[in-house]
Amino acid sequence: MLKFIFWRLLQAIPVIFVVITATFFLVRSAPGGPFDSEKAVLPEVKRALEAQYKLDLPLHEQYLAYLGDLTNGDLGPSFKYPGRSVNEILGSGLPVTAELGLYALSFALLIGVLAGVFAALRPNTRQDYIPMGMAMIGICMPSFLLGPLLVLIFGIYLDWLPIAGWGDLPGDKILPSVTLGSAYAAYIARLSRAGMLEILSQDYIRTARAKGLPEWRVVIQHALRGGLIPVIAFLGPAFAGLLAGSFVVETIFQIPGLGRFYVQAAFNRDYTMILGTTVFLSTLIVFFNLISDVIAAWLNPRLRAQFKGSA
Amino acid sequence: MRLFRFILPACVIAGMLTACAGGESNVESGNRDGFLHYGNGAEPQGLDPHVVTGVPENHIIRALFEGLAVKNPITLEPEPGVAERWDISEDGRVYTFYINPEAKWSNGEPMTASDYVWSWNRALHPDTGSLYAYMLYPIVNSEAYSKREITDFDQVGVKALDDLTLQVTLNAPTPYFLQLMDHYSSFAVHPETLLKHGKMTERFTPWTRVGNIVSNGAFTLDEWSLNRRIIIKKSEHYWDRDNVALNGVYFYPTENVVSEERMFRAEQLHYTQVVPLDKIPEYRKQGNTSYVQAAYLGTYYYLINTDRPPVDNVMVRRALSYALDRDTLTRTVLQETAIPAYSITPPNTLGYNPPKLFDYDPAKARELLAEAGYPNGEGWPGLEIIYNTQEAHRKIAVAVQQMWKKELNIDITISNQEWKVYLNSVSQRDFQVARRGWIGDYVDANNFLDLFITDGGNNNTGYASDEFDDIILNLAPRAKTRDERYGLFYKAETMMMNEMPIIPIYTYTSKHLVHPSVEGIHPNLMDSLNLKYVKLHAGRSLYGEAN
Amino acid sequence: MSTEETALLMEAEDGASLWHDAWLRLKKNRAAVTGGVVLAIMVVLAVLTPWIAPYGYEAQNLDLGATPPSAAHWLGTDIFGRDLLTQILYGGRISLAVGFIATAVALVIGVTWGAVAGYVGGRIDSVMMRFVDILYALPFMIFIILLMVVFGRNILLLFLAIGAVEWLTMARIMRTQVQSLRQQEFVEAAVSLGLPPSAIIFKHIIPNALGPIIVYTTLTIPSVMLLEAFLSFLGLGIQPPQTSWGLLISYGAETMEEYPWLLIFPGLALTITLFSLNFLGDGLRDALDVRGSKD
Numbered sequence A: 001m002l003k004f005i006f007w008r009l010l011q012a013i014p015v016i017f018v019v020i021t022a023t024f025f026l027v028r029s030a031p032g033g034p035f036d037s038e039k040a041v042l043p044e045v046k047r048a049l050e051a052q053y054k055l056d057l058p059l060h061e062q063y064l065a066y067l068g069d070l071t072n073g074d075l076g077p078s079f080k081y082p083g084r085s086v087n088e089i090l091g092s093g094l095p096v097t098a099e100l101g102l103y104a105l106s107f108a109l110l111i112g113v114l115a116g117v118f119a120a121l122r123p124n125t126r127q128d129y130i131p132m133g134m135a136m137i138g139i140c141m142p143s144f145l146l147g148p149l150l151v152l153i154f155g156i157y158l159d160w161l162p163i164a165g166w167g168d169l170p171g172d173k174i175l176p177s178v179t180l181g182s183a184y185a186a187y188i189a190r191l192s193r194a195g196m197l198e199i200l201s202q203d204y205i206r207t208a209r210a211k212g213l214p215e216w217r218v219v220i221q222h223a224l225r226g227g228l229i230p231v232i233a234f235l236g237p238a239f240a241g242l243l244a245g246s247f248v249v250e251t252i253f254q255i256p257g258l259g260r261f262y263v264q265a266a267f268n269r270d271y272t273m274i275l276g277t278t279v280f281l282s283t284l285i286v287f288f289n290l291i292s293d294v295i296a297a298w299l300n301p302r303l304r305a306q307f308k309g310s311a
Numbered sequence B: 001m002r003l004f005r006f007i008l009p010a011c012v013i014a015g016m017l018t019a020c021a022g023g024e025s026n027v028e029s030g031n032r033d034g035f036l037h038y039g040n041g042a043e044p045q046g047l048d049p050h051v052v053t054g055v056p057e058n059h060i061i062r063a064l065f066e067g068l069a070v071k072n073p074i075t076l077e078p079e080p081g082v083a084e085r086w087d088i089s090e091d092g093r094v095y096t097f098y099i100n101p102e103a104k105w106s107n108g109e110p111m112t113a114s115d116y117v118w119s120w121n122r123a124l125h126p127d128t129g130s131l132y133a134y135m136l137y138p139i140v141n142s143e144a145y146s147k148r149e150i151t152d153f154d155q156v157g158v159k160a161l162d163d164l165t166l167q168v169t170l171n172a173p174t175p176y177f178l179q180l181m182d183h184y185s186s187f188a189v190h191p192e193t194l195l196k197h198g199k200m201t202e203r204f205t206p207w208t209r210v211g212n213i214v215s216n217g218a219f220t221l222d223e224w225s226l227n228r229r230i231i232i233k234k235s236e237h238y239w240d241r242d243n244v245a246l247n248g249v250y251f252y253p254t255e256n257v258v259s260e261e262r263m264f265r266a267e268q269l270h271y272t273q274v275v276p277l278d279k280i281p282e283y284r285k286q287g288n289t290s291y292v293q294a295a296y297l298g299t300y301y302y303l304i305n306t307d308r309p310p311v312d313n314v315m316v317r318r319a320l321s322y323a324l325d326r327d328t329l330t331r332t333v334l335q336e337t338a339i340p341a342y343s344i345t346p347p348n349t350l351g352y353n354p355p356k357l358f359d360y361d362p363a364k365a366r367e368l369l370a371e372a373g374y375p376n377g378e379g380w381p382g383l384e385i386i387y388n389t390q391e392a393h394r395k396i397a398v399a400v401q402q403m404w405k406k407e408l409n410i411d412i413t414i415s416n417q418e419w420k421v422y423l424n425s426v427s428q429r430d431f432q433v434a435r436r437g438w439i440g441d442y443v444d445a446n447n448f449l450d451l452f453i454t455d456g457g458n459n460n461t462g463y464a465s466d467e468f469d470d471i472i473l474n475l476a477p478r479a480k481t482r483d484e485r486y487g488l489f490y491k492a493e494t495m496m497m498n499e500m501p502i503i504p505i506y507t508y509t510s511k512h513l514v515h516p517s518v519e520g521i522h523p524n525l526m527d528s529l530n531l532k533y534v535k536l537h538a539g540r541s542l543y544g545e546a547n
Numbered sequence C: 001m002s003t004e005e006t007a008l009l010m011e012a013e014d015g016a017s018l019w020h021d022a023w024l025r026l027k028k029n030r031a032a033v034t035g036g037v038v039l040a041i042m043v044v045l046a047v048l049t050p051w052i053a054p055y056g057y058e059a060q061n062l063d064l065g066a067t068p069p070s071a072a073h074w075l076g077t078d079i080f081g082r083d084l085l086t087q088i089l090y091g092g093r094i095s096l097a098v099g100f101i102a103t104a105v106a107l108v109i110g111v112t113w114g115a116v117a118g119y120v121g122g123r124i125d126s127v128m129m130r131f132v133d134i135l136y137a138l139p140f141m142i143f144i145i146l147l148m149v150v151f152g153r154n155i156l157l158l159f160l161a162i163g164a165v166e167w168l169t170m171a172r173i174m175r176t177q178v179q180s181l182r183q184q185e186f187v188e189a190a191v192s193l194g195l196p197p198s199a200i201i202f203k204h205i206i207p208n209a210l211g212p213i214i215v216y217t218t219l220t221i222p223s224v225m226l227l228e229a230f231l232s233f234l235g236l237g238i239q240p241p242q243t244s245w246g247l248l249i250s251y252g253a254e255t256m257e258e259y260p261w262l263l264i265f266p267g268l269a270l271t272i273t274l275f276s277l278n279f280l281g282d283g284l285r286d287a288l289d290v291r292g293s294k295d
Helices: A002-029 A043-052 A059-071 A086-121 A126-140 A143-157 A174-200 A203-210 A215-227 A229-252 A258-268 A271-299 A301-309 B007-018 B026-033 B055-064 B113-124 B142-146 B191-197 B257-265 B277-285 B314-322 B326-331 B362-371 B391-408 B419-427 B446-452 B466-478 B482-499 C003-011 C015-028 C030-052 C084-120 C122-137 C140-151 C155-182 C185-192 C197-208 C210-234 C245-254 C261-288
Strands: B035-039 B069-071 B078-080 B083-088 B094-099 B158-162 B165-169 B219-225 B229-234 B248-252 B291-304 B383-388 B412-417 B433-439 B502-513
Touching: A002 A059, A002 A271, A002 C122, A002 C140, A059 A271, A086 A126, A086 A174, A086 A215, A086 A229, A086 A258, A086 A271, A126 A174, A126 C210, A126 C261, A143 A174, A143 A229, A143 B257, A143 C245, A174 A215, A174 A229, A174 C210, A203 A215, A229 A258, A229 A271, A229 C122, A229 C155, A258 A271, A258 B419, A258 C140, A271 C122, A271 C155, B026 B035, B035 B257, B055 B219, B055 B229, B055 B248, B078 B083, B094 B113, B113 B142, B113 B158, B113 B165, B113 B191, B219 B248, B277 B291, B314 B362, B314 B391, B314 B502, B326 B391, B326 B502, B362 B391, B383 B391, B383 B419, B391 B412, B391 B433, B412 B419, B419 B433, B419 C140, B433 B502, B446 B466, B446 B482, B466 B482, C015 C030, C015 C261, C030 C084, C030 C261, C084 C122, C084 C155, C084 C197, C084 C210, C084 C245, C084 C261, C122 C155, C140 C155, C140 C210, C155 C197, C155 C210, C185 C197, C197 C210, C210 C245, C210 C261, C245 C261
Parallel strands: B035 B248, B383 B412, B383 B433
Antiparallel strands: B069 B078, B083 B094, B094 B165, B158 B165, B219 B229, B229 B248, B291 B433, B291 B502
């Protein structure tokens, strides 16, 4: 197992390198530059700006310089926010997005797995249709719709919760976490129902039942393990995708997270910021995909054997 | 497996719920403590007056810094700021500013005339790359200095005669020069503070951070949390501190206008930057006094590329303009939040009124189109309108498309482009018709008309007229009287609008929601709010006095 | 599933009876049949829209503005005074097309990629899955902006772009499934019989992994439809006055307090479609469940 993890971490290096290189050149080929604005920029001003950011160098030199800085952990200065480094901006947004993502995924797992397992125990009955119907509505309900809806109900009509901010007023973390978590909860419910149905029809579950084990022990001790494999495969990319996905929620609720920077950097052509968030995102993706593969293996005894043999 | 027994998630959820207990709103606590909660529209790029551009930055910088002369919030006439008075020479070219001896930096040091010389050197220096350097171009030799044609700043018309006297020499009498002294590109920065953190011309130094920044306005920077909030507090050293009522201001980067309006309703904000169009009828219907709308110095128009057929034909351009029913558009789609425009300069720009050369006249429009060779739209090659991704632009484009289709029987396609792609299309002139808006930097027709100088950076239409250029660049600046100057502007604007390189659509208005507890916000043409004059009255609520 | 795959399945010894049995089981499932019928109606409506829509989709009446449902406009009008029913009918054409085509693209690429990676394993698996990781990590917005600029605005391109993004998760799910199936007796039996890998993958592995695939497909269709709205909003894909359900919902969400019908009706159209899809999907899953059918 350790060997497997080590190998995967080693593979991460070329992956991240390819991502950086591709992004660097993709971003430069997009039309419009960081200094374009609605009011025309005088040519002499543009030259001065480009010189300050070393954009006047040939592209390959800029690329090599960027890689050089990167190996020292320096992601460069932001174009959009003069005087701020990308490291600093990532550092300020990351804890917020991570916290939001943690709450959202916890909420999603709790609600989603419960609903999915519950539904799978009595397929094609009311116990199945009601939670699954709600999950379907959850999937149809994008966060740009659910967020405002929750805000109107709980923030304005009932006046129970603050509708914006993050850690400014008591309870202001609830609505964004639920909004972001709901879509994931719906997916998890559907996937765990499917996974559980698959497992519950298998021989070893029937054996367990035949032995007269109580249903909850069958479910928790035997079925859940295999039944959640599809959920785990989904969770890896989902968690990494939160960074981009939290953009809408962060905008609706005025949350100072990374998602807003990630999306806005592209619109602003903030080259270093795009690269910085991408480097960060690719690391996250490699890491969480690895974790989800490890957990999937751990849950599935048949796969576990595979790691002992080869990586 | 143990992890999935929901212990962790359950704890998290429980923790979140216990944190949920109703508290007092921002407005209540703000009114009690004298803090204004201000929706600022976006995170500022920065707070360095010579580096940033943009409206959200402007709001904060103007609270932290103060110019030589400021604008009266009601009349917009110049008033003493850092300078307690000034003289203007008879030929209108030499300004002598007398700095208020009480004017202090926020570290208690007195302000001096040489601070201004240093700051303007920085603002104009080619290495600084200030986007607004051109605001100082009326000063003798400043343009040459900022284009590196001369390198000796002593040749630029700015001199410190003594510690408190600053003399500025202009190229020509510039009636709006004092207004420029209230623009952040002309603000002074504290030289020692900047030099402590880097070179004069460096853009990246952390001198504007909390703890580093030294400013000279009514407020000082207290907290700057990226994308969360900026807090400023009343300055102890500001010369007019006795007249500052607020203890401080919270600025929020309220990007989402719909969220901003809801924050206002939930009393999380005292003031919003904008109001979503669809919410306005409801505020009006309720007779709600929170909604404040005022004329704004800006024009929304369609830019035409006069080199691309079919709009290379002036008859087609005029037909399109005649067929556009601005009254209906502003009444319906824009919910009466805009004034129909028929020229580039907004009406009553410091007493100047632009010509109105045409009106909505579909019959005339069809006639013109037929004359241009497309009777009843026959043989029409198609036309594309581009706009940048934004709800308001989409609504206007969709309505205009249908108006042209209905009146002229011509097919129009509309294309939505991402912001930088759109900017690129416009500057490369890769468009036929493009949405555009211009907001005045200062109140003067010159700021609108000089857009259309031949090959001007903001022209983009292909409009070129030597006579027009001559009036704007040479004749108008030398005009002896205001009437003569406005007469020249009128002549130039008439010439330009006859060629119709743009299709004017409407004059902007500023729209805000203001909480009833806030006083001292005076709507004006520049949408310029001086936070120094704002007062809060506790006990007033959005929903009646009871709360 | 492509016709080629179906053909391969049909070649299997018990293939014909498998599909026949599945069809019989599906017909018995009332929810699935209802779902199928509703979907068929939606598709027919979409095809016939130009002939049955009560108004032209561009026709505006600015002075009328947004009005609630009435006799003249059954579902009300939007702020331009355009008939909402007409908008929803035309929007359905785009949304259904995007939903089915983009999902099909994602399905074919994702299932094949994941199945091959999971089955072959080893170094090829590593390379294939790291490729997926790379695509995950590339900044999506920049990718979209570039596509828009390079290829112009083109609806086919929109389908491809969405499909190209959505297949990644499908591939990961498929791979995990295949890895677990590969160890099972019937696959090992097939291997020992000397069947070529392509036959094993398409005949034995994919049919047995159909459950999660169908479920994930029914999940992909709504996310594809909403992604389309997001991209159209940014300027890739359809341009106004063309519309789609996703766009109608996103505009409706902005004014849900003032003009709730502009949100409710497009939302209903999308929800009904997705429920039908879901019932049909579940029915198919149950009908095709080989092990379940042994009961």
